[in-house]
Amino acid sequence: MVRRQCVCGGPLKGLRHTGPEMFGFIPSSSLAHYNYDCSFEMGVTLPGGRVLEQCPNCGAMVLCEYPTLDGSLRGDDPLITYGPGTVYEQCDIDAVPVTYRSFRALMSSGVTGGIMYSGAFRTNLAEVFGTTEDKLPSWKVVKDAVRDPMHNTMDEWWYASIGRNFIVLYENSKVLLPVSAWHRIPGTEIKNANIVRINELNTDPLRVHALDTVEMTISEQALDIPDERRRALALGNSARKRxxxxxxxxxxxxxxxxxxxxxxxxxxxxxxxxxxxxxxxxxxxxxxxxxxxxxxxxxxxxxxxxxxxxxxxxxxxxxxxxxxxxxxxxxxxxxxxxxxxxxxxxxxxxxxxxxxxxxxxxxxxxxQGDNYNHYVDVVAMVREERNARPDYRWLSSFIEPFTMGDKPLYHVEFMDSAVMGLPSVGYCVYSKTVLGFIDLVINRGDEDYLDTMRDYGLDKDVHLDILNVDSMDARLLCALITMAVYRERRNEGFLAECLENGQLVRMLRRLRALDGEAPQGGQ
Structure with a gap:
């Protein structure tokens, strides 16, 4: 089914339209299969690729027809559960199930991850590479460009997870910091015939109780967001176009x-x-x-x-x-x-x-000391020399948010598995402040932190509580903080433990003392 009208009555222009309302999604698995060395135009035609149109009235995402290079039908794509015409209503990020906010839950859920971008991203890329939109480079080149800090203003692309019931956009796939979300509106979808056939052949008596089939029911109350929050989402949609x-x-x-x-x-x-x-x-x-x-x-x-x-x-x-x-x-x-x-x-x-x-x-x-203005040239020279050495204020600035904030830094959510005869499983969900910290460490931390730790005779799984933080230098502290962040991905809750017992804050305070920003006691 091809929609020409959103469920709110707003007009839709369809697959042939271009502009900021059109979004392309390319699964990471497809890009990995081609080693990213495929043309930009070919991206959404790969298995699992799709195009969505955002309604200008209500902000809903509507799944368009499947684009293909030769015009053939692709309705039996096994990666697509629901076909063209499915409508996803914009929702509050807080309503997103834990599946999309925990690495451990996401990796075991079967949700498809990839890159989502708007039509405006094509224009941004053309300007960066000095070409036209019909002659864009391959995705392998694009991937390197969007990760380059020099191009931090080249937005309109996001990491995304698309499941049966939710679309979630992230600023960084390594952090799972959601920036937008939509949920499927029941009754708008056309089921994939191939999926229906597979389900009919499935004789597992517990398959109807699978967690991804009940996530909408679990989230139903949270999905009903107040009008004030809806207005905030509308503000964001219009601000993006401005x-x-x-x-x-x-x-x-x-x-x-x-x-x-x-x-x-x-x-x-x-x-x-x-x-x-x-x-x-x-x-x-x-x-x-x-x-x-x-x-x-x-x-x-x-x-x-x-x-x-x-x-x-x-x-x-x-x-x-x-x-x-x-x-x-x-x-x-x-x-x-x-x-x-x-x-x-x-x-x-x-x-x-x-x-x-x-x-x-x-x-x-x-x-700066008004009584010493005649030393201004000397002071400037000293500061220039000081800035030449590593500066860890970008890390130590998290001391106040971690110690003085009035909101919890993390909480544990439980995914109810009782219907499958399994105990409830808990997942650690971090606040935006902690996610921002993780994001910075991943992007600016010590990339060679394992080599640094080996230089000091430490193993990658060393227990932080046995280390004397007060005797460490900044290089080792930065490596240990980076280790704690990366360890979170394979040992969920490790960072929460470091926050709970104060080990992370102690390392940050030591960094601040080494940088000369404040006494070691901090604030």
Missing amino acids: MLDSAIHVGRKLRDLPQWASPESLERGTALIRDGHVDSLIETAFGIRHIEVHDGERTEQVDILMRHDVLAKAVCTCADAQAKRICPHIVVAVLEMARYYSFRILIPQDRLPVRSHRSSDAVAVED
Whole structure:
């Protein structure tokens, strides 16, 4: 069945349409089979590949016809449970079952993982490679490009997991940090005839109680989200399209705000946040955060997109931002983001007026010593020398979120297996703060951490509680922290144990002391 109308009544344009509403999905298994060395156009025609169209009215995803190179039918694809016409309603990330938020659960669930991208991603790629959209490079080349930190503003692609009942997008497949989700609307699907035939041949009496067939029932109450949250999702959908048209490509780290914002924007932004002219940060869809800033008689709408620890894009309704300048309202959004996640942003005193020191608990003022201005050239030279050595503030900045946050850092969810005659299985689900930490360590940590540990005579499964953290140097500490993060994937709950017994925080405090940011006791 081909839909020309969404369940909400909104118009659909179908497979031949191009643009940001069209999404392609390519399973990792298909790409691995071809070693990624297949043409970009061929990607969605591989087994398991599919195209979805997002409804401009309600944000639902509608499965289109299966694209093929020769126009043949592909309705019997064994990787596809439901066929064209199936509608997936946008839902809150918190409603996503544990299957999609735990590596252990995901790997045993049969969910298909891969890469999902919008039609706008094609335009981004063409600009990067200096070509046209009909002459894009192979997926092997594209894969290397999207992983390059230089291209952190080249968004509109996500890692994705598509199961029988849910579509979930992630910023990073190694972290499982969800940024958007949709659930299947029962009654809209056409079952794959091949799947039906296989099920008829299946004589297992317990197959009807399989966990993936009851996940919608288990999640039913959580899927009924309030109108306020629906409005937030709609904000994210519209903000994504605004970013494609008029966003400022920042591509700078959040904590480096003083380096890429002008003194005027810093001063005005800190004044606005100090005087309470900002509404709470709203997490919308596709990883976009939305903030409203009241500036005089106007209320400016600000949307920011993060990729890892980098502010990739920002858009604001004010005239400065429309002229592609970092405005005070974007500064407010970054500071509010830091306050929301309990991070510190160091702003040099010479870039922020004294009266603004009380602006926010997310802002810390760096005292340079006004009595020694005649040494400014020497100080600058010393700082340049210091920055040449490894800097671990990106790690130690997590001390406050891990020790002072008012929200739990993790919790355990149980997947009920009683219907299959098995005991309930518990899975560890981490907060967004911990997932952000994992993401940073994977992307910026010690890639050769195992070699580093061997240099110090340590095994990859060493028990952290037997080590004397206070005597370690920064190189070994960074390697051990990286080890703990990677160990989480094969030993679920290990990182939670390190948080619970304080071992991780002790290592971070030792790093802060070595960096000279604070006494070893930390905050």
